[in-house]
Amino acid sequence: MAEVEAFPVSATDKAVTHLRRLLGSGRLRPGERLKEQELSTEIGVSRTPLREALKLLAQEGLIEVLPNRGARVPLVSESEIDDLFPVMGALEGLAGTRAAAKATDADIDDVRALHYQMAAAWRRRDRATYHRLNREIHDHLLRLADSPTLTRLHGALDARVAGIRFEAEMDGALWDRAMGEHEDMLKALEARNGPALGAVLQRHLETKRETVLAALQEGFAGAGDGQRPV
Amino acid sequence: MAEVEAFPVSATDKAVTHLRRLLGSGRLRPGERLKEQELSTEIGVSRTPLREALKLLAQEGLIEVLPNRGARVPLVSESEIDDLFPVMGALEGLAGTRAAAKATDADIDDVRALHYQMAAAWRRRDRATYHRLNREIHDHLLRLADSPTLTRLHGALDARVAGIRFEAEMDGALWDRAMGEHEDMLKALEARNGPALGAVLQRHLETKRETVLAALQEGFAGAGDGQRPV
DNA sequence: GTTTTCAGAATTGCATGCAATAATCGCCAG
DNA sequence: CTGGCGATTATTGCATGCAATTCTGAAAAC
Structure with missing residues (x-):
C-alpha cells in the first residue's frame, strides 16, 4: 500500500x-x-x-x-437570487459549451446513464433520488468543462443557494420543465453541440431561479427548516 | 455637511x-x-x-x-491564462448583455465620450492614455450591468492578470483589432443590442488573451519588469 | 406605560508568545 | 571539489491575553 x-x-x-x-x-x-x-x-x-x-x-x-x-448568516433576499442566478447561468453556459467540446464517448455514456436513472426517479416522483442524480449530472458536466476557475467560482455561488431547501417545494410544472431541459441537455451533449448545451443550461438555470424564488416566498428562506409552519 | x-x-x-x-x-x-x-x-x-x-x-x-x-506570488502560466480568460469572457459577455439593456441615454453619452477620447489616444499611439480610458470604459460597462456578484467575480479574476504588464507589449495589429472591437461595442450599446454587446465583449476578451499570452512569452511573466532584458 | 441612560457583561480586534515545522549553513565523508 | 548530514536559525501555525467596542438590562425620567 x-x-x-x-x-x-x-x-x-x-x-x-x-x-x-x-x-x-x-x-x-x-x-x-x-x-x-x-x-x-x-x-x-x-x-x-x-x-x-x-x-x-x-x-x-x-x-x-x-x-x-x-x-x-445573511438572509437570502429575492434581489440576491436575481443577482446570483444570471451569473451562475453564464458560468454554466460556458461549462456546457466546453463540456460538449471535450467529452469523450465514455463521458457521454456516464452522463446518459445518470440521466436515465434520473428520468426514472422523476417518473416515480422520487424527489431525493432525482436531486441526488441531478447534482451528479451537473457536477459531471462541470468536471468535463475542465476549468479550475470555472469550478471554483461556480461552487462558491452554488454554496450560497445550497442552504435554500427549494427541492421540497419544487412544484410539478417546474419539475417537468426541468426534466425536459435535461432531455435537451443530453441531446446536445450527444450531438457534441457546445453552444446548444450552453444555451440549455442557461435556460435550466432560469427554471432553477424560479423554483428557488417560489421556495423563498413559501418561507423556506435560507438554510434549515426552522421557518416551516409545521 | x-x-x-x-x-x-x-x-x-x-x-x-x-x-x-x-x-x-x-x-x-x-x-x-x-x-x-x-x-x-x-x-x-x-x-x-x-x-x-x-x-x-x-x-x-x-x-x-x-x-x-x-x-x-504564483507564477502565471499559459495554462492559467487559458483557464482564466474564457471565464472572464463569459462574465463580460453577461455584463454586456445586461449593460445594453439597462443603459440610459446619459450612460451611453458617457461611454461615447470616453470612447472617442480613447480613439484619439489610439490614433496618436498614446498607450498610457488609451489604457486608462479602456479601463474606464470597461468599468463603466460593468457598473451598468448592475450586479454586485458580477462585479466582484470579475474584479477577482481581473486582479490576477493585472500584474502582467501586457500593455507595453501590445503590438500594432492586436491593438488595432482591439480598437475595432471597441467601435463595435459602442455601436451595439447605442443600438441597445445586448446580445451583440455581449458577443463583442467575448471576442474582445479573446484579443486580450492573445495580447497577454504574447507578453507572457516575451518574458513579462507576472508583475513587474524585473525580467526585462533591458 | 414608554423612553432614556448608564453601568456591567459579553464580544470582537489585535498583539504577542510558544511550540512545531521548514530552511540554512557549516562540517565531514568520499 | 562535490554531495550528503546534522545542528542552528528562521518561519509558520496556533493559543492566549488585553484593550476597545458593542450589547444587555435594570433603574430613572418623562
Missing part, C-alpha cells in the same frame, strides 16, 4: 469545513449570530483560525461579518 | 489593500516569498491580521499559501 502523504489538516481548514457543514445542513439559520467563542470550542480550534475561516467564508458570501459586531 | 460615518479601517483591510497595491504595482514579483514578519512590520500591523489578509488574497488566487511554507 502506497504511503499516503500524511497531510496535516490545518485548524483553519478544519474550521472552514465544519462551518460549511453547519451552514449547508441548516444548523445555522439565516440571521443567526455566530459567536467566536462558542464556535471555536465546538469545532475544537482556537479563535484565531476560526476567525480566518469566518473571513474566508465571508468572502464567498456565505456569511457576513460586520466590523466589531461579529458574523451573521 | 453631513457627518461621515467614521469608519474604522480594520488592520486586516489595511493589510489587504496594501498587499494588493504591492502585487499590482509589481513590487512583489512572481515566485517571490512573502515573509509574514517582514510584511507586517512594513504595513504596520501585527501578524494576525496580516495572515488573514494573506488567506483572503490566496482565495482570490492572487497569491498561494503552502502549508507551513508561507505565501508566494
Whole structure:
C-alpha cells in the first residue's frame, strides 16, 4: 500500500469545513449570530483560525461579518437570487459549451446513464433520488468543462443557494420543465453541440431561479427548516 | 455637511489593500516569498491580521499559501491564462448583455465620450492614455450591468492578470483589432443590442488573451519588469 | 406605560508568545 | 571539489491575553 502523504489538516481548514457543514445542513439559520467563542470550542480550534475561516467564508458570501459586531448568516433576499442566478447561468453556459467540446464517448455514456436513472426517479416522483442524480449530472458536466476557475467560482455561488431547501417545494410544472431541459441537455451533449448545451443550461438555470424564488416566498428562506409552519 | 460615518479601517483591510497595491504595482514579483514578519512590520500591523489578509488574497488566487511554507506570488502560466480568460469572457459577455439593456441615454453619452477620447489616444499611439480610458470604459460597462456578484467575480479574476504588464507589449495589429472591437461595442450599446454587446465583449476578451499570452512569452511573466532584458 | 441612560457583561480586534515545522549553513565523508 | 548530514536559525501555525467596542438590562425620567 502506497504511503499516503500524511497531510496535516490545518485548524483553519478544519474550521472552514465544519462551518460549511453547519451552514449547508441548516444548523445555522439565516440571521443567526455566530459567536467566536462558542464556535471555536465546538469545532475544537482556537479563535484565531476560526476567525480566518469566518473571513474566508465571508468572502464567498456565505456569511457576513460586520466590523466589531461579529458574523451573521445573511438572509437570502429575492434581489440576491436575481443577482446570483444570471451569473451562475453564464458560468454554466460556458461549462456546457466546453463540456460538449471535450467529452469523450465514455463521458457521454456516464452522463446518459445518470440521466436515465434520473428520468426514472422523476417518473416515480422520487424527489431525493432525482436531486441526488441531478447534482451528479451537473457536477459531471462541470468536471468535463475542465476549468479550475470555472469550478471554483461556480461552487462558491452554488454554496450560497445550497442552504435554500427549494427541492421540497419544487412544484410539478417546474419539475417537468426541468426534466425536459435535461432531455435537451443530453441531446446536445450527444450531438457534441457546445453552444446548444450552453444555451440549455442557461435556460435550466432560469427554471432553477424560479423554483428557488417560489421556495423563498413559501418561507423556506435560507438554510434549515426552522421557518416551516409545521 | 453631513457627518461621515467614521469608519474604522480594520488592520486586516489595511493589510489587504496594501498587499494588493504591492502585487499590482509589481513590487512583489512572481515566485517571490512573502515573509509574514517582514510584511507586517512594513504595513504596520501585527501578524494576525496580516495572515488573514494573506488567506483572503490566496482565495482570490492572487497569491498561494503552502502549508507551513508561507505565501508566494504564483507564477502565471499559459495554462492559467487559458483557464482564466474564457471565464472572464463569459462574465463580460453577461455584463454586456445586461449593460445594453439597462443603459440610459446619459450612460451611453458617457461611454461615447470616453470612447472617442480613447480613439484619439489610439490614433496618436498614446498607450498610457488609451489604457486608462479602456479601463474606464470597461468599468463603466460593468457598473451598468448592475450586479454586485458580477462585479466582484470579475474584479477577482481581473486582479490576477493585472500584474502582467501586457500593455507595453501590445503590438500594432492586436491593438488595432482591439480598437475595432471597441467601435463595435459602442455601436451595439447605442443600438441597445445586448446580445451583440455581449458577443463583442467575448471576442474582445479573446484579443486580450492573445495580447497577454504574447507578453507572457516575451518574458513579462507576472508583475513587474524585473525580467526585462533591458 | 414608554423612553432614556448608564453601568456591567459579553464580544470582537489585535498583539504577542510558544511550540512545531521548514530552511540554512557549516562540517565531514568520499 | 562535490554531495550528503546534522545542528542552528528562521518561519509558520496556533493559543492566549488585553484593550476597545458593542450589547444587555435594570433603574430613572418623562
